[in-house]
Amino acid sequence: MSAREIDIHTLPSMLTALRLPSFHKLWAEIATRADTEGWPAARFLAVLAEFELAERDMRRIRRHLNEAQLPAGKTLATFDFKALPTLPRARVAALAAGDWLDGGGNLIAIGNSGTGKTHILCAIGHALIEAGHRVFYARTSDLVQRLQAARRDLVLEAALAKLDKFDLIILDDITYAHKDQAETGVLFELIARRYEYRSIAIAANQPFSGWDQIFPDKAMTVAAIDRLVHHASILEMNAESFRQRAAASNKRAQAETPPTTITDNQNEGDT
Structure with a gap:
């Protein structure tokens, strides 16, 4: 096909058909600049491709965050590392890179409670999404209830398969x-299914010795912990509660604030 057989006025519809929204939105502006500055065709195409890829990446991140x-x-930007000096920033940065997800x-x-366990795990999850991974957050009790309902409805396998994509x-x-016992069973099944296949991050306010309240069956407790820690990074986050520290700080600030006094002029104005 020769250049003269191409109708440039059909370009917007062709870009729409090709699902290239950034091309569609920017091509005329970039083409004008390319003509003015004498760009070669390859540079013009590369600039448009960069915009398209950047926009696709942003849409992917928004979709996966949702x-x-x-x-x-x-x-990570909102986590107070100074309040937890036992948690090195460099170690968290390495976890946020996501190499540990392999295998x-x-x-x-x-x-x-209150030492930032949820915050740091979610912050790492946020960084992993930006790096191209898929993450899902849930309170354990909520997810267990959903899986237990799926078991009652005989669709547990389908529910677990949906979680496999993360x-x-x-x-x-x-x-x-x-x-x-039923809830313990679906939680253990989730852990066993993902063992050496997909990753789990857990926030716990009890050491492993206290996990018998999660799995009343001792053998199941041992088996679950064994699978979780086999290829695990463990963050020990015992410190003063952020919430208690904030409450104490507010109380001190209120105690140091002088009481409001009424001036003589105010008194005269009130009479």
């Missing part, structure tokens, strides 16, 4: 809820 259901605002590595954050599942508050 499906991840991560709590808002919990990113289904796990991540376990253990510490007392490179990482973040299970928050795993040690809070006591679970019955």
Whole structure:
């Protein structure tokens, strides 16, 4: 086909058909600049391709962040590393790079309540999404209830298969809820299914010795912990609670604030 047989006025519809929205939006502006500056055709095409790829990447990140259901605002930029000096920033940065996801590595954050376990796991999850991975966050009790309902409806395999698409599942508050035998079974099935295949990140406020409240059957407790820690990075996050520290700081600030006094002029104006 020769150049004279191409109708340039059909270009917008062709770009729409090719699903190239950034090309469609920017080609005329970039073409004008290319003509003015005398760009070769290859540079003109490369610039448009860069814009298209960048926009696709942004759409992918937005889509995957939406499906991840991560709590808002919990990113590495908002985490207070100074308040937890036992957690090196460099180690967290390495985890955020995601190499540990290869082969289904796990991540376990253990510490007392209010030390930022959820924040750091979600922040790492956010960084992994930006790096191209798929992540899903849930409170353990909520996800267990969903899986138990799927078992009752005889669709547990389909529910677990949907979770397989995620490179990482973040299970928050795993040690809070006591679970019955049926719930314990679906949680163990999720852990066993992902072993050395897909990754799990867990926030727990109890050491492994206290996990018998999660899995009432001792053999199942041992088997679950064994699978989780086999290829795991463990973050020990015992420190003063962020919430308690913030409350104490507010209390001190209120105590140091002088009481409001009424001036003589104000008194006169009130009479």
